[in-house]
Amino acid sequence: MLIIAHRGARSTHPENTLSAIQAALDVGCQAIEIDVQEHDGQFWVIHDKWLNRTTDHICKLHWLSAEKLKKVKVAKTETIPTLIEVLKLIDGKCALNIELKGVQHLELLYHHLDFALEQCNFDADQLIISSFKHDWLKQIKQQQPQWLLGALSASKGIDKSQFAKDLGATSINLDLDIVDEDYVHHAKQLGLSVFVYTVNQPEDWQWLADIGVDGVFCDCPAEAIAQFAQPSGFKWL
DSSP, X not given: OEEEEETTTTTTSOTTXXXXXXXXXXXXXXXXXXXXXXXXXXXXXXXXXXXXXXXXXXXXXXXXXXXXXXXXXXXXXXXXOBHHHHHHHHTTSSEEEEEEEEOSOHHHHHHHHHHHHHHSOOOGGGEEEEESOHHHHHHHHXXXXXXXXXXXXXXXXXXXXXXXXHTTOSXXXXXXXXXXXXXXXXXXXXXXXXXXXXXXXXXXXXXXXXXXXXXXXXXXXXXXXXXXXXXXXXXXX
């Protein structure tokens, strides 16, 4: 079962930072998940719109210019990385799940994806774009259908996994609290991979592996990798 480092190696390093991503690479992660927010012509690798939880500032991301954002500190020592910086650091060494949290211009996303292929040694099937905002995923599939999509959900609707299939997604990414064997089986019947977030307990890892889940988003990837052999050179498709 694939272990995806959730916001990097978040249990030991500040989430969504270059050090967390490097730590995930160092322990042999074959896939990493990050969150991005668009602002001032760049994609910033940070989960929240507000800076309060993870930085030394109490304000919204969008209240600061790009110049001022680069002076914001995470855990007193690190800066909020841009997506370009993350792509350069990973340099195609593992697969990457980019979760869209706040985006105004999909053209800017496409620019970053092209940069990953042309300048950072990624293959297209090492990259997957995920979001809870399925209208963005639909737009991406209509505008540039070559990119892989992961449809996020924290509920089990009456159509089960059909919405992800209809979006043209490669995977359905599900909240641990709503996963059951029936949901996984339905997704598999539709040809979807199933990834589950956020899973940090060995008993849950094993249960999900037993019911056919393809991978988990995990804050403590080193511990999970010690339990599950990882596919070398993993690609989402």
